[in-house]
Amino acid sequence: MIPDKPLILPEITEYEEKIRVYRAAIFKEKPVIHHITNFVTIYQCARITAFLGAAPIMAFAPEETTQITAKADALVVNTGTLNNTVMASIPKSLEYAGSHHIPVVLDPVGASLSSYRSDFIRFLLNTFHFDVIRCNGAELLNLHGQAALSRGIDGASSSVEIPKVARDLAQKYDCVMACTGARDYICSKDESIVLDRGSELLPTLVGTGCMVNSLIGAYLAVAKSPMAAAACGILTMCLASERAAQSLEKLTQGEKESKSPISPGQKRRCLGSFETALMDAVSEIYTS
Ligand SMILES: Nc1ncnc2c1ncn2[C@@H]1O[C@H](COP(=O)(O)OP(=O)(O)OP(=O)(O)O)[C@@H](O)[C@H]1O
């Protein structure tokens, strides 16, 4: 049994340094990140990839998907809005990526919502190799064959089984499993990290998980270590969200005379500003 290793100081410092090094490499190499992702958050994914310094390309026509993957340094696959076109493209690109050592991230969005989705996701897992699978708690338990816990795409699951299930799946699929939520678990078959960071405002936005996939994809292109790429992707989102929440505090202090912390209600009225501040924080974080 691998002990959970909480990522606390000074380990955070070690990963902050990795982020700094990887970001410098991303700025230098400008890796191309091919996304076959959902139509809901596609724009946020393209923006966050570009703001990190990489080059996003969103393409899902089966006629060209292999040619696009051939130009990419990493592939991000997301099942959020499956349809026949996307389901024709994903296997083609995965096959190309697998035979050309292009690293791949999978997000099995809504794995438990329909058998259409879960059958396709199971086919992918049984047929292709993924370097990182990033999902929320409900999706993780579904991949493990357990009952669905969510009605929508949210994965508000705090099941005590998550660390063990994540490890089982990492072993079974020989990949890094990154299960996000209030507490993040990132594990391979012989390493494990627990991360307790991030603003509580993050789950109020749509697509922060999808955006984390893009960050992991960009780090994978330069890091070569799926464990380090997954940890750096999630840590970037968490630390950037903390900075964004702080800048929101400053913004809303102007509304009040006292310097006491702003209320949850005030924060919830500024979620658009929070999303913008999050993008700014990602573009700025560890760039020196
Ligand atoms: N309660 C929370 N407090 C702090 N950070 C959180 C919380 N919930 C999620 N996060 C962070 O939000 C990011 C996205 O994780 P989440 O598990 O919400 O993804 P998801 O459900 O796949 O998202 P989406 O479907 O909206 O793309 C991760 O970086 C995670 O660490």
Ligand SMILES: Cc1ncsc1CCO
């Ligand atoms: C809201 C939503 N519906 C399908 S995908 C998606 C984005 C978050 O995964």
